[in-house]
Amino acid sequence: MTEETLKPQEKKALIELLYQLADDDFLLSFRGSEWLGLAPHIEEDVAFSSISQDMMGHANLYYNLLEDLGEGEADRIAHLRTPDQYRNAIILEEVNGPGTYLKEPDYDWAFTVVRNYFYAVHKHIRLDSLRHSAYGPLAEAARKIMTEQYYHLIHWEIWFKQLMTSTDEAIERMTAAIQKVWKDFGGVLTLGPYYEDIVKANFIDDENVMKKRWNNKIEAVLKEVGAHYPGEPRMERGNGRNGVHTDDLKQATSTLSEVYATNPATGW
Amino acid sequence: MTVGMSFNQLNEEEKMTHFLDRINAGEKIEPDDWMPDDYRLQLIRLISMHGISEIMGALPEKEWVPKAPSLHRKLAIMAKVQDEMGHGQLLLRVAEDLMAPLGKTRHDIMEDLFSGKLKFHNVFHMDAPTWGDAGIIAWLVDGAAIISQSMMLDSSYGPYARALKRICAEEVFHAQHGESIILAMAEGTPEQREMLQDALNRWWESLIMFFGPKSAKETGNSNADKNIMYKIRTKTNEDLRQEFFTKYIPRIWSLGLTIPDDTIRFDEDSQMWIYKDADWSKFKQIVSGNGPQSQNRLDLRRSSYKNNEWVREALAAKKAI
Numbered sequence: 001m002t003e004e005t006l007k008p009q010e011k012k013a014l015i016e017l018l019y020q021l022a023d024d025d026f027l028l029s030f031r032g033s034e035w036l037g038l039a040p041h042i043e044e045d046v047a048f049s050s051i052s053q054d055m056m057g058h059a060n061l062y063y064n065l066l067e068d069l070g071e072g073e074a075d076r077i078a079h080l081r082t083p084d085q086y087r088n089a090i091i092l093e094e095v096n097g098p099g100t101y102l103k104e105p106d107y108d109w110a111f112t113v114v115r116n117y118f119y120a121v122h123k124h125i126r127l128d129s130l131r132h133s134a135y136g137p138l139a140e141a142a143r144k145i146m147t148e149q150y151y152h153l154i155h156w157e158i159w160f161k162q163l164m165t166s167t168d169e170a171i172e173r174m175t176a177a178i179q180k181v182w183k184d185f186g187g188v189l190t191l192g193p194y195y196e197d198i199v200k201a202n203f204i205d206d207e208n209v210m211k212k213r214w215n216n217k218i219e220a221v222l223k224e225v226g227a228h229y230p231g232e233p234r235m236e237r238g239n240g241r242n243g244v245h246t247d248d249l250k251q252a253t254s255t256l257s258e259v260y261a262t263n264p265a266t267g268w
Numbered sequence: 269m270t271v272g273m274s275f276n277q278l279n280e281e282e283k284m285t286h287f288l289d290r291i292n293a294g295e296k297i298e299p300d301d302w303m304p305d306d307y308r309l310q311l312i313r314l315i316s317m318h319g320i321s322e323i324m325g326a327l328p329e330k331e332w333v334p335k336a337p338s339l340h341r342k343l344a345i346m347a348k349v350q351d352e353m354g355h356g357q358l359l360l361r362v363a364e365d366l367m368a369p370l371g372k373t374r375h376d377i378m379e380d381l382f383s384g385k386l387k388f389h390n391v392f393h394m395d396a397p398t399w400g401d402a403g404i405i406a407w408l409v410d411g412a413a414i415i416s417q418s419m420m421l422d423s424s425y426g427p428y429a430r431a432l433k434r435i436c437a438e439e440v441f442h443a444q445h446g447e448s449i450i451l452a453m454a455e456g457t458p459e460q461r462e463m464l465q466d467a468l469n470r471w472w473e474s475l476i477m478f479f480g481p482k483s484a485k486e487t488g489n490s491n492a493d494k495n496i497m498y499k500i501r502t503k504t505n506e507d508l509r510q511e512f513f514t515k516y517i518p519r520i521w522s523l524g525l526t527i528p529d530d531t532i533r534f535d536e537d538s539q540m541w542i543y544k545d546a547d548w549s550k551f552k553q554i555v556s557g558n559g560p561q562s563q564n565r566l567d568l569r570r571s572s573y574k575n576n577e578w579v580r581e582a583l584a585a586k587k588a589i
Contacts (some may be wrong), residue, residue: 036330036349037568040576040583042323042360042374045353053346060339075338102331103564104571109579163582170582259337259399266460267452268337268399 001134001201003069013197014135015069016087017204020192020241021126022062023088026078028119029055030252031092031112034101040109047155051116054148061141068137076264079257083250084243089187091115093240093249110170110177113163117156118181118218122188124153125213126204134202157221164225175227185233189214192241275302291499296426299365307498310491311425312366314500316377319359321389324381325409326352327565328392332402344445348406351438358434362427382570384557390477393559400460400467403453406446408471408516412478414439415512424499454523461524468520469528476546477554479512480505513541 006014032052039045063074071077086093092115097107127149130142163170191198191207199206211232219229238244260268278286284304290297297303326349333349336342364374380386391409396402417436423429453460480492482505495501503511517534520527532543557563 030334033330033333033346036333036353037323037327038572038576040579042353042357045323045326046350046357049346049350049353053343053350056339056343056346060343063339078339101334105568106571106575109576163579166582167578167585169578173578255334258335263457263459266456268341268449268456 002136006135009197010201011069013194013201014138014203015066015071016192016194016241017198018062018066018069018138019085019087021130022059022066022078023086023240024092024119024123024188025055025062026059026256027086027088027249027252028092028116029053029059030256031094031096032116034096034105035107035112036101038101038105038107051152051155054152058145058149061145065137065141075260079253079260080264081253083245083253086240086243086245086249086253087192088240088249089184089190090235090237090240090244090246090249091181091184091187092119093245093252094184095248095251108173108177110163110173111180113156113159114174114177114181116152117160118185119188120149120153120156121217122210122214123149125210125217129205129210130203133204138203160221161225164227178227179230182230182233183236186235187238187240189233190235190239190241192239291424294422295424296429297424298426306494308366308369310494310498310500311428312363312370313491314495315359315366315428316363316380317387317389319356319363320377320381320386321392322352322356322359324388324392324565324569326356327568328394328396328561329402329405331396332399335399336402337399341449344448345402345406348442348445351442355431355435355438358431362431365427378569378573382566382573387555387557390551390554390559391471391474392565393554393557393562394474395470395560398463398467399449400453400463401470403446403449403464404467404471406442407450408446408475409478410439410442410446411516412475412512414443415515416479416508419503419508420501422499422502428500450523454525465525468525472528473546473550475512476509476543477548477551479509481548481551482506482545510541513543517541 001010003011029052032048032055035045036049036052037045039048059078060074063078066072066077067074094115096112097105099105099107124146127142127146131139131146133139133142160174163174165171189207189211191204195207198204204210215232222229237246275283275286283302287297287302287304287307297307329345329349329352333342333345336345360374360377363377367373367376377386381388391405396405414436417432417439421429421432421436423432450464453464492501492505496504513532517527517532529544532541534540535542553559554562557566
């Protein structure tokens with residue numbers, strides 16, 4: 001399937017899916033970039049900033065696919081939509097902790113490890129399915145992204161397992177972080193209101209199939225590190241795929257667009 | 269050295285002569301080779317300062333990472349700050365090897381940074397209030413860094429020379445990234461040009477300071493002279509500053525920007541740039557931790573080091589999977 005052969009209903013569904021993919025990576029990459037210089041050690045600063053950079057590149061690929069579908073310039077759609085137009089899951093927009101990246105950041109490494117690991121597992125499952133997407137340009141992008149994402153998954157899995165099997169304090173902090181992420185991680189696992197059209201057009205696998213894969217994997221890992229599997233993750237604060245968001249998204253997008261918004265028409 | 273005689277049987281003076289002969293012949297000193305304590309201490313001072321400056325140097329640009337005005341610029345500045353962190357890590361590993369015989373580790377470097385004993389480069393104590401500053405930093409601060417680091421590519425200490433080779437290769441991309449930002453703004457709206465000129469005005473004196481004072485009398489410090497003797501470096505501070513002027517002043521002028529020094533000119537007779545010197549007492553204040561952003565940026569590192577103590581403890585307690 002190419003842009004020319006898409007039926008209007010399919011195109012609408014594809015655009016919805018692409019915004020989910022783009023905004024998920026865009027927001028989590030932003031939260032990652034806020035950690036620069038604040039990671040637990042310098043080696044992690046090097047690795048984490050590389051991962052954030054990769055993820056910004058992935059978001060850029062998806063925004064460009066949207067541009068190709070007539071959604072407007074990639075920079076404009078990345079920076080200048082209103083909060084209700086973003087399609088990322090709520091848990092990915094959440095701040096890293098109290099303070100800001102410029103002043104008194106009291107960031108939570110356990111939350112960052114859990115959120116990134118859970119997301120990396122899902123992203124891997126999602127990409128594995130997108131490789132066979134009926135929309136050719138998306139399948140091609142997914143294959144490119146996968147070569148990088150594989151290393152992200154390993155990176156966060158090592159962190160997750162190490163901290164979950166170390167000191168009492170680490171286990172306690174990680175367990176609290178799992179509980180926190182669990183409340184909203186369901187938002188990552190859903191395809192939103194256009195779910196049926198997205199799946200019918202074979203853009204990606206059924207969300208229930210992918211959800212099951214994610215739950216199986218996480219349940220096995222939790223068992224491996226001696227932790228309790230709390231049942232399916234929830235979506236307590238609403239579904240970001242519907243445009244429901246928190247103030248953390250507003251804060252994120254106003255930072256991300258601060259300079260661009262002063263004059264979107266000029267070259268920067 | 270006399271044939272058949274072991275190096276260990278030489279007295280200190282003979283060892284020193286042998287060492288100076290080696291570096292004068294252009295040989296590289298490796299971590300396990302004998303070296304005078306003074307040489308080791310000079311290297312530790314220089315390389316740990318260089319390494320920690322790369323790390324502290326990521327902070328002013330980090331302020332602009334999320335705010336970079338397009339996806340393309342975001343990707344480029346993210347790549348750049350990631351490189352800087354990588355340089356810091358590479359250099360700290362070189363410093364750690366040199367410190368090991370003294371029983372010191374990375375932890376000591378961080379503690380010395382927090383206490384103010386270990387200084388970092390003057391430029392990273394300064395404010396970077398606009399996107400124009402991000403451009404000037406990448407273009408001119410990195411441009412200045414290339415000039416001062418290139419001179420040490422042939423440093424007598426092998427691991428440092430090899431690390432610098434990698435670092436300089438990446439710095440060239442940074443300066444190009446900076447130049448590209450500068451060009452876009454210089455060709456842009458009047459507001460963009462004004463933002464750029466303001467940033468240049470802010471950074472000019474810091475750039476003069478970047479290379480250090482002309483001679484020991486301004487700061488009472490003779491490390492530069494010592495490092496030339498040890499072939500750690502090959503040029504004086506003033507040589508480097510003149511090189512920087514020759515490379516960048518014509519480019520700055522060709523963009524229609526004004527250098528905030530109306531005395532600056534090239535003197536044909538002496539073949540030197542004449543310029544208004546920096547206020548070196550201010551320089552001393554800045555690098556002692558009293559610059560406009562010194563304590564804010566140190567606080568970021570201090571608090572994150574403390575917040576993440578539990579992580580380092582968890583890693584130390586656990587054998588790697």
